[in-house]
Amino acid sequence: MPNREGADRVVHGFPHRAAVRASLTALYRRVSADGIRRHPASVTAAEVALGDGEDLHLGTLRVARALVGQLRIPDVRPVIGFRRMEEAAAVELGPGPEYFVELNDRFRTRRADIGAALAHELTHILLHRLDLSLPTTAENEILTDVTAAYLGAGWLLLDAYRRDGVESQKLGYLTPEEFGHVLAKRAALFGEDPSPWFTSAVAYEAWVRGRAEAAREATAPPLAGAGWAERRRYVWERRRGRASDGAPYAFTGGSPATAVAFPCPVCGQRLRVPAGRRLRARCGLCGTVLECES
Numbered sequence: 001m002p003n004r005e006g007a008d009r010v011v012h013g014f015p016h017r018a019a020v021r022a023s024l025t026a027l028y029r030r031v032s033a034d035g036i037r038r039h040p041a042s043v044t045a046a047e048v049a050l051g052d053g054e055d056l057h058l059g060t061l062r063v064a065r066a067l068v069g070q071l072r073i074p075d076v077r078p079v080i081g082f083r084r085m086e087e088a089a090a091v092e093l094g095p096g097p098e099y100f101v102e103l104n105d106r107f108r109t110r111r112a113d114i115g116a117a118l119a120h121e122l123t124h125i126l127l128h129r130l131d132l133s134l135p136t137t138a139e140n141e142i143l144t145d146v147t148a149a150y151l152g153a154g155w156l157l158l159d160a161y162r163r164d165g166v167e168s169q170k171l172g173y174l175t176p177e178e179f180g181h182v183l184a185k186r187a188a189l190f191g192e193d194p195s196p197w198f199t200s201a202v203a204y205e206a207w208v209r210g211r212a213e214a215a216r217e218a219t220a221p222p223l224a225g226a227g228w229a230e231r232r233r234y235v236w237e238r239r240r241g242r243a244s245d246g247a248p249y250a251f252t253g254g255s256p257a258t259a260v261a262f263p264c265p266v267c268g269q270r271l272r273v274p275a276g277r278r279l280r281a282r283c284g285l286c287g288t289v290l291e292c293e294s
Helices: 017-031 056-071 111-130 137-150 155-159 176-190 201-217 228-240
Strands: 077-083 089-092 098-104 168-170 250-252 259-263 270-274 278-282 289-293
Touching: 017 137, 017 176, 056 077, 056 111, 077 111, 089 111, 098 111, 111 137, 111 155, 137 155, 137 176, 155 176, 155 201, 176 201, 270 278
Parallel strands: 077 098
Antiparallel strands: 089 098, 250 259, 259 270, 278 289
16 A cells, blocks of 8 residues: 655545446455445444554554454454555465565554554455456555445545644545545445544545535436436437437437446446336346436
């Protein structure tokens, strides 16, 4: 995981939209909807808190074990060390059950962020054990962040983002808003409200922006909750049989279109339904039933 200190180097917005969607789809395909529902509650702040009076190594191991339990990784014994390094953290992957995780020396005095650093590296172990990966290294790092956030450990990575007069820090490969976006999708699935967990003001702001984006995706055409302006544009594009650039849907079948394809707002799986109807579409991957006005 990269070692990013300094707010001037933090990218914002949603530049990894396609990779985030692909990560969610890949996670659902490998773990299944039932497997994902085995993580109904996120790891708590108390479970990963490491006080100044607690032994550093024993406390770090306790936090690691809590995260292993949250991620439900069987037969794993993390071995944690600290050293001077360019990265924030790193993990050595192998057959297990012992996995060596190294943390940057700066976490010796920044104990509040040890859980965040471990969340990313331990999720690497989970994906390794699941034999789940995407084609490129960059996509795999995004997959790691998405998986951590969606399975209840990644809110720590967003909370580690801070920008003030004392320090500036950002952990993980997703932007702050993308972390908020994935957390909002998880919150909608399990009825969670992560907002009280954030100790960083800028992390909370990113969560709010990500939540707004997730809400927009959940009401984008052809979903029935789309706003009047979006619906009117969708109908015009359906009649001509061609979606505008950047639209979350695509038409087939000529002009007017006879079918429309769009991503499931929960898992990102591509769905295809007849155009010009009111109907219910059930996602075959995550099982979500969607009200559509296609």
